Amino acid sequence: MAYNILHVDDEKEIIKLLKMYLKSEEINHFEAYNGREALTILAEKEIDLLIVDIMMPEIDGFQLIRQVRKTKNLPILVISARITASDRIFGLEIGADDYLTKPFDPNEAIARIKALLRRYHQLGLSATAKNESLQVGQLRLDVPACTAYVEGCPISLTAVEFRVLKLLMEQPGRVFTKEQIYEYGWQDPLAGDNNVRVMMSKLRDKIGNQRIKTIRGLGYRLEVAHGET
Template sequence: MANEKILIIEDDKDIRKILKDYLTNEEFIVSCCDNGGDAIEVFKSFNPDIIVLDIMLPEVDGIEICRIIRISSMVPIIMLSAKSGDIDKILSLGVGADDYITKPFSPMEIIARIKAHIRRYKTFSNPANNILDKKKFGDLTIDSKSYKLSFKDREIHLTSREFEIIDFLSGYPNQVFSKEQLYDNVWGMSDIGELNTVAVYVKRIREKLAKHNINYIRTVWGVWYKWEEDLDE
């Protein structure tokens, strides 16, 4: 894994330098932005493979930047925050972030997560890795090649991570998976993950599907999930 482009949006000069140095040593191509006001333009011109995005930024905060990017792109986004509470985490995941890391952090942990996200994103988005490009459940269509979920030919907008969860579960109808198994198979880094993240994502997915009266994801005994295909919509 080398030459992937990483955009760091962080106003702390020391953190930007540390991350850039470590990532450059790993042969990534790194671009930096130090404020939210310029972030979207830098994102469009640089076209990164992954974004490391601080929440607290001058002019425009990271939550809003993530929301704007998600309108047009499924690029993986890792949020950084100086706060350890759940509010920022829930907000970040709610607007489409793929991961959340609290400061202070280890640069090697950031690198590990970046590599995992890039690897997972490439695996899911590469049609050669998908036995079935499209899966149909009644009027619901899951297109693994284009990362699109549609119901009666109308697209249901999901983040890349939300889609990957649906794509994985629907590939094994009626089979139950624990939070640990789901995190390991979708995030690909269970040793450094937080399992409550799984519940947050499943809740967001259910809310989006419920608008169309779809309920394929079932909870079993409170800690397991399965895609139950034989349901009336």
């Protein structure tokens, strides 16, 4: 299966470099040089992964991520020179899945791209019939479609949020440690406590604060909201 990747960056040499390294992979590479061009391509093509720079003309990377997250659940990799701690946290809050700082090693970029594609698409394509849909109270997760519903209304999730919500919904009431959550969500033991905290805050905002309970000193668990059956 060939994946479609859209790389958005106003530095044409960066796009050219990554495109060269992607030649040996089963990947179709689309390119845009600002956020407005990217939105046009996203509306016309089935894109499997989005690579975004932050500092771009017309529509910057943060604005683009916000726009994309209104309608799409594809994985988003930020490759940018602007990676302060506050930028990284803000990017995660609005929907980025991973970060890479310029200048970067192209081989590392390829590894991250392949990992995001593998994790994201295998979640949907490898789901068994048994786990096609998870239901906890008025919260439902359609696993093949990678879509969550709260009281029947669809909500947009990042790839990490989807994985973590799936983990919690498979065993409601069980306490998962921060280590277990970031290892499952990011599949990376270096994701860190702060990433977990930021992601959990965003997930609470989306599904309802009362559905995720913090167990001080231990971790998090999913609960059925009061009054739900």
